[in-house]
Amino acid sequence: MLDWVTDPNIWIGFFTLVALEIVLGIDNIIFISILAGKLPPEQRDRARVLGLAAALISRLLLLLGLSWVVQLTEPLFSVFGHEISGRDLILLLGGLFLLGKSVTEIHHSMEGSHGKDGKPAAAASFASVIAQIMVLDVVFSLDSVITAVGMVDELGVMIAAVVVAVAVMLFASGPISRFVDQHPTVKMLALSFLVLIGVVLVAEGLEQHIPKGYIYFAMAFSVIVELLNIRVRGRNTKHGEPAPKMQ
Structure with a gap:
């Protein structure tokens, strides 16, 4: 019964799946961080914890309902010759919402805390932020679970990796x-x-597959460049030198 403990293939699959789940969760973390940043400081940590707890629950529910997830790949209708399944519809709507x-x-x-009319922007409510997080959690969780199903056969290993x-x-x-909140350019x-x-997500919903690796690499390169810029600005400020201006 405990043969899986000594099976190296299961452990390799587990750690690989954990790594992929973390990478796929980067966009979820960023989305939660930006939305939580709109709340008062005393509510931000609670929003992040609740958002990630909702992500965990949605992933576990989808894993426990694998038969339903598999059925999502069956075509529901066709649009201009393209068959649209339940999964495609969820990805399409989720992508449009995220956009x-x-x-x-x-x-x-870009507008700051005031709109074009000079009036203060309305503060986000805690309930609305959690609701928006939960909507995208379902989309991100679907992508996560489909990845897990494609890599590992054992349900227990999938659940452990997700947790x-x-x-x-x-x-x-x-x-x-905190880092995103402190650096507006990183937030942008x-x-x-x-x-x-x-x-x-929209492209995936339309059956146009774009490898996410390209996007993650481009974003990682941009972040590294920005981190170098932050370091240079900090060093110049420390030595009393003016920050370099863009021409």
């Missing part, structure tokens, strides 16, 4: 959230990343 939300957040970041991955995400979400990069993820 709309990301573009709106970019607009608010470990979400625990790591919970540990990392605090520092990531994060929102741009979410726009790209939204485009990928």
Whole structure:
């Protein structure tokens, strides 16, 4: 019964799946961090914890309902010769929601705390932030579970990998959230990343597969460049030198 403990293939699959789940969870962490940043400081940690708890619950429910997840790949109807399944519909609607939300957040970041009419922007409520997080959790969880099903056969290994991955995400979400809040340029990069993820989800819903590795690599390169810029600005400030201006 405990043969799996000594099976190296199961352990390799487990650690590989944990790594992939963490990578796939990066967009979830960024989305939660940006939404939680709209709340008062005393509510942000609670929103992040509840958001990731909802992500864990949605993933576990989808894993326990694997037969239903498999049925989601069956075509429901056709549009211009393209068959649309339940999974495609969820990805399409989720991608459009993420695109709309990301573009709106970019607009608010550019306009500042006041709109064009000079009136203060309405503060986000805790309930609305949690509701938005839960909507995208379902989309991100579906992608996560489909990846798990394609890699590992044992349900127990899938559940364990998802739990470990979400625990790591919970540990990392605090520092990531604070770093994004403290650096507006990083926040803009994060929102741009979410726009790209939204485009990928819409494309997936239309059966146009775009490897996420390209997007993650491009975003990682952009973040590394921005980290170098932050370090240079910090060093110049420390020595009393003016920050370099863009021509």
